[in-house]
Amino acid sequence: MASVFFRTKLGATEELAAAPGQPLTDVLRRAGIPLNAVLTWCNGTIAAEETTVVHAEDVIEVRQVRHYDMDVLRRPRRQVYGVPDPVYAKTVLFDTMGSLERKTEQLDAAGFVQYVEETFVQSVLSHEVMRAGDKVVVGLSGGRDSVAYLTLLERTRDRLPDLDMTAVTITGLPDWEEPATFAAARESGERLGIEQVIVTSADVERTFKLKGQFVDAMNEVVAGEGNHLTMVIGHQVLRRMLEEEARSRGAGVVAFGFNADDLVASMVTWFTSGFRMGGLPVREIGDLRYVFPLYRITKKELTLYLELVAPELNRQGTPGRFTTGPDERSMSYALTDHLFDLWPGIDYYLFAAFANMQRYMFPLIEVPCRGCGGLYLMQEGIANAPDLCDVCDFFARRELSTVS
Numbered sequence: 388m389a390s391v392f393f394r395t396k397l398g399a400t401e402e403l404a405a406a407p408g409q410p411l412t413d414v415l416r417r418a419g420i421p422l423n424a425v426l427t428w429c430n431g432t433i434a435a436e437e438t439t440v441v442h443a444e445d446v447i448e449v450r451q452v453r454h455y456d457m458d459v460l461r462r463p464r465r466q467v468y469g470v471p472d473p474v475y476a477k478t479v480l481f482d483t484m485g486s487l488e489r490k491t492e493q494l495d496a497a498g499f500v501q502y503v504e505e506t507f508v509q510s511v512l513s514h515e516v517m518r519a520g521d522k523v524v525v526g527l528s529g530g531r532d533s534v535a536y537l538t539l540l541e542r543t544r545d546r547l548p549d550l551d552m553t554a555v556t557i558t559g560l561p562d563w564e565e566p567a568t569f570a571a572a573r574e575s576g577e578r579l580g581i582e583q584v585i586v587t588s589a590d591v592e593r594t595f596k597l598k599g600q601f602v603d604a605m606n607e608v609v610a611g612e613g614n615h616l617t618m619v620i621g622h623q624v625l626r627r628m629l630e631e632e633a634r635s636r637g638a639g640v641v642a643f644g645f646n647a648d649d650l651v652a653s654m655v656t657w658f659t660s661g662f663r664m665g666g667l668p669v670r671e672i673g674d675l676r677y678v679f680p681l682y683r684i685t686k687k688e689l690t691l692y693l694e695l696v697a698p699e700l701n702r703q704g705t706p707g708r709f710t711t712g713p714d715e716r717s718m719s720y721a722l723t724d725h726l727f728d729l730w731p732g733i734d735y736y737l738f739a740a741f742a743n744m745q746r747y748m749f750p751l752i753e754v755p756c757r758g759c760g761g762l763y764l765m766q767e768g769i770a771n772a773p774d775l776c777d778v779c780d781f782f783a784r785r786e787l788s789t790v791s
């Protein structure tokens with residue numbers, strides 16, 4: 388019989404479950420032991436974990452290289468509040484003066500719906516994310532996230548401040564049309580008394596001074612060396628068009644439907660790239676307030692919420708060529724999902740830390756773009772094109788716009 392022993396720096400020895408033929412990396416992963424934390428001896432000889440396969444009669448010893456208690460993650464202190472038939476378990480790993488505890492609340496269907504709605508209401512009320520009398524412009528793709536957002540608004544409106552809200556749908560790229568759910572989004576908006584506006588590709592072409600059609604410009608982006616920028620450009624265009632709409636209606640607030648993991652994923656990108664990122668859940672740039680009312684709710688929670696309250700709306704097409712990001716984007720989402728496993732509730736800590744950090748970072752320098760007229764944030768340590776945002780710079784360099 389093969390044996391794999393894990394010797395911790397705390398003096399404990401633990402036999403790990405292993406079967407002949409199993410790669411050692413798999414044994415360690417199942418036991419929650421990172422490769423970087425250990426050195427391995429196979430029958431008395433040092434061996435790389437990646438090339439070690441467990442054989443019958445092997446004695447494998449895995450020694451932790453640093454003195455710390457790995458069990459804080461492998462076997463955390465837990466408290467579970469149970470219900471019969473849970474559909475979801477909300478876990479938060481609390482750090483109280485350095486001491487950790489995982490608290491889990493199991494939720495049945497009714498409890499979960501109530502939890503999401505309460506979280507949404509609290510998110511809107513705290514940090515004055517949206518205030519009574521605000522004129523708000525919200526982007527509405529008609530896709531699943533925006534339907535979930537409207538459903539939340541509809542079901543909690545009696546607990547929310549009175550808002551004057553306009554939903555803006557920006558068209559112009561085939562990927563931005565979500566016919567399966569768009570009609571439902573419109574109906575939901577109508578019930579809420581939300582005015583609905585369509586921005587067309589002609590509006591996009593005018594704002595960005597494009598020579599030809601927006602879809603042709605984007606096709607060139609996708610096909611060419613700008614491929615990795617496709618989503619960035621798409622998002623930036625959406626943002627810019629929302630701002631334009633806000634300005635033309637005298638609205639001071641632009642609401643985005645980004646959820647908790649979207650924002651943590653952008654933080655992952657932010658802290659590995661150093662790019663400037665504005666505040667969360669409220670950022671003020673120029674005279675506009677950008678707000679993120681879904682910042683406390685994860686994609687999984689939103690999807691489950693919709694599945695429970697309006698399953699017929701829980702459909703989404705496969706992403707098209709304009710909404711498929713580069714590897715880097717997938718990695719930031721994958722890292723985010725793993726982070727939520729390792730430290731459930733890390734979003735609460737990250738957002739609070741980031742709010743604190745905003746106070747000691749250099750003030751954001753806003754520069755108006757002479758192409759599209761939007762304000763963009765200067766990036767430190769990078770040669771920004773003078774007075775041009777990334778997107779206008781991109782279009783200008785490829786001579787897709789009349790901006791030079």
Ligand SMILES: [Zn+2]
Binds near residue numbers: 756775779
């Ligand atoms: Zn621009």
